[in-house]
Amino acid sequence: MSAKSILLHLAVVAALFALQFVASDYMVLVLTRIMVLAIYAMGYNILFGYAGLLSLGHAMFFATGLYAAALGVTRLGLGIPEAFLLAVVIGVIVSLVIGLIVLRTSGVAFMIVTLMFSQAAFLTVLYFGDYTRGDEGIVIPDTLRQFSVAGLSMDLTSPVLRYNLALGFLAFAIAVSLLVVRSKTGHVLVAIRENENRTAMLGYDVARYKLRAFVLSGAFAAFSGAAYALMFAYAGSTLASIQYSIHPLLWTLLGGAATVLGPILGTAIMFVLVDVASGFTTATLLAVGVVLILLVLFFPKGILGTLRQRYIRWLP
Amino acid sequence: MQPGHPCKAAHPLAFFPHLLLALLEGTVAAAVLALAALGLSLVFGVMRVVNVAHGEFFMLAAMLAWWVAKMVPGGPLAGFLAALVVAPLAVGFLAFLTERLLLRRINYDPEATIVATIGLLFVIQQLALSLLGADAKPVAAPFTYRIVFPWFGFSGYKLFVVAASVALLLGVWFVLAKTRFGLIMRVTQFDRETATAFGIPVNTVYSAVFVAGAALVAVAAVLIVPIQQAHYLMGLDPLLMSFIVVIIGGLGSIKGSVVAALIIGLADGVISMFFSPTLASIIATLAVALVLVVRPQGLYGQAPR
Numbered sequence: 312m313s314a315k316s317i318l319l320h321l322a323v324v325a326a327l328f329a330l331q332f333v334a335s336d337y338m339v340l341v342l343t344r345i346m347v348l349a350i351y352a353m354g355y356n357i358l359f360g361y362a363g364l365l366s367l368g369h370a371m372f373f374a375t376g377l378y379a380a381a382l383g384v385t386r387l388g389l390g391i392p393e394a395f396l397l398a399v400v401i402g403v404i405v406s407l408v409i410g411l412i413v414l415r416t417s418g419v420a421f422m423i424v425t426l427m428f429s430q431a432a433f434l435t436v437l438y439f440g441d442y443t444r445g446d447e448g449i450v451i452p453d454t455l456r457q458f459s460v461a462g463l464s465m466d467l468t469s470p471v472l473r474y475n476l477a478l479g480f481l482a483f484a485i486a487v488s489l490l491v492v493r494s495k496t497g498h499v500l501v502a503i504r505e506n507e508n509r510t511a512m513l514g515y516d517v518a519r520y521k522l523r524a525f526v527l528s529g530a531f532a533a534f535s536g537a538a539y540a541l542m543f544a545y546a547g548s549t550l551a552s553i554q555y556s557i558h559p560l561l562w563t564l565l566g567g568a569a570t571v572l573g574p575i576l577g578t579a580i581m582f583v584l585v586d587v588a589s590g591f592t593t594a595t596l597l598a599v600g601v602v603l604i605l606l607v608l609f610f611p612k613g614i615l616g617t618l619r620q621r622y623i624r625w626l627p
Numbered sequence: 628m629q630p631g632h633p634c635k636a637a638h639p640l641a642f643f644p645h646l647l648l649a650l651l652e653g654t655v656a657a658a659v660l661a662l663a664a665l666g667l668s669l670v671f672g673v674m675r676v677v678n679v680a681h682g683e684f685f686m687l688a689a690m691l692a693w694w695v696a697k698m699v700p701g702g703p704l705a706g707f708l709a710a711l712v713v714a715p716l717a718v719g720f721l722a723f724l725t726e727r728l729l730l731r732r733i734n735y736d737p738e739a740t741i742v743a744t745i746g747l748l749f750v751i752q753q754l755a756l757s758l759l760g761a762d763a764k765p766v767a768a769p770f771t772y773r774i775v776f777p778w779f780g781f782s783g784y785k786l787f788v789v790a791a792s793v794a795l796l797l798g799v800w801f802v803l804a805k806t807r808f809g810l811i812m813r814v815t816q817f818d819r820e821t822a823t824a825f826g827i828p829v830n831t832v833y834s835a836v837f838v839a840g841a842a843l844v845a846v847a848a849v850l851i852v853p854i855q856q857a858h859y860l861m862g863l864d865p866l867l868m869s870f871i872v873v874i875i876g877g878l879g880s881i882k883g884s885v886v887a888a889l890i891i892g893l894a895d896g897v898i899s900m901f902f903s904p905t906l907a908s909i910i911a912t913l914a915v916a917l918v919l920v921v922r923p924q925g926l927y928g929q930a931p932r
Contacts, residue, residue, distance in 0.1 A: 365738050365741070365742075367741070418737060419671070419675075419676075419677050419737050419741070420874065422677070422738075422741055423677065423870045423873075423874055424874065424915065426867070426870065427867065427870060427871060427874075427912050427915050428912065430867050430908075430912065431908070431909050431912035431913065434905050434908050434909050434912075435909060437905055438903070438905045438906065438909065553863070557745055560742065560745075564742065594753045594754075594756075594757050595753075596749045596750075596752060596753040597749065597750055597753040597754070597757075599746075599749050600745075600746040600747065600748070600749030600750035600753065601746065601750060602746070603742055603743065603745055603746030603749070604729065604743050604746035604747065604750070606742075607729075607733055607739045607742050607743040607746070608729070608732055608733065608743070611739065
């Protein structure tokens, strides 16, 4: 990994850290949300951007983390850190099991099957409405949002703490992503994306690498979902719907698939765009739809993908 | 696909009449499902792309049926007949534009097509919501004949839907198997390049198939809308159910789609009646998983060449 790329990513994290001192309260909240959801998109990118597997069902992993964390705190009486860990572990298990099934398919069938499973997960959330409270969702009361780690007591109702926690998580996700894409696994995944048969012929266990990418991206999604539930004290069925499977795809495509920073940029831009659009219309889905179509037609590599192709060749 | 909910009076029924009602509802669901999935299957079979906006075409046609019924004087029958003409034409035209302006430009790349049609899905859905509102729009059935069983009455219109679907399915089969156009389509499906080499205008065939797929789902929508109200979110269910049917049947296999629609529709009817529609959908999805584990190419699909 070149020093340049490490510096670039450190600079991004530093810039985000500095931003909290100039941003308004509202912007701090929005940025926190963007950072948490960007982790979801980054995980999605490992599977879609690097391994070339287009999943339309990642909301099930996001929702797994979301509900495991929310239910862990409200029903099982777990502390915040324990609930968070539990959510990530369950996310890994769920993505492993689902991955073993859906990776039997490829191409279009893979997309449809992941979509189906995600819809089944969504319906399951509604079916167990007694526990998940369906549309209305679980709200974590403020009294349960305090915890202490290593003697430090923390309160998740504090916007500053949330911002820096989200930033810490994002930095962690960036580091993991960089390590993965620069590792042998990352290179094999790209090889699979470019030519699966040839990769298999070279002696790589393609199925195992694909499963690895799948579980990793599922774990990112659950991680993001758990962080979302705990930080914003809410878990509702909308967050498990198909739309939330499409979001990371859109964010990744917009920012640039197969670039580490692309999903973060895409998430941020889309948030701002929807925010601006909601100023004069309630038809925010229209913006999402139009951006998707325009991206596919005119900008298939996304922002950072195009930049990398033209100018910054070393961008990871 | 939601079969009409059992009326409350059905609950005190004994088991067998109850089962009969469930099977009847299931048959109706299966018929509409087969019709909706047929369009998707046809498009996938020939063009190798999945149209995620397929369900929105369905919704749009249902909305059109409601609008036409409101506009056309002369009662539900006139409105129904007018909608049967207007909806497939209008939705077919939209499909034509989609094919020309979107799919052709991205060269029918499978992944790009899915992403682009997801975009289209959002656009159509949002426009329907913004322009027509979120309320459900009822459409009167063209006729209200009730078939009276010893235990309950059953809508004659629902049986008409079944008959109409069967007729349409046979029609499509006839076109595919027996006509020159069907032959051309099958050739294009089998090998696009060879078809081009033999002077078949592949692009025109693609256009025609995409439009036909949309028109079929539009007819399905016009048929179902008197049973189920028109609503801007109604497209998702038939889309997902079509996916299930098409996967279980084997992508691109029309025979498989019909068989799978029957299985899923009947199972859906029975489980919805005795348990809950949500559970029915969950089970249908898990059925897909099971089929995939045993036969990744579906019931009648061919393993990739």
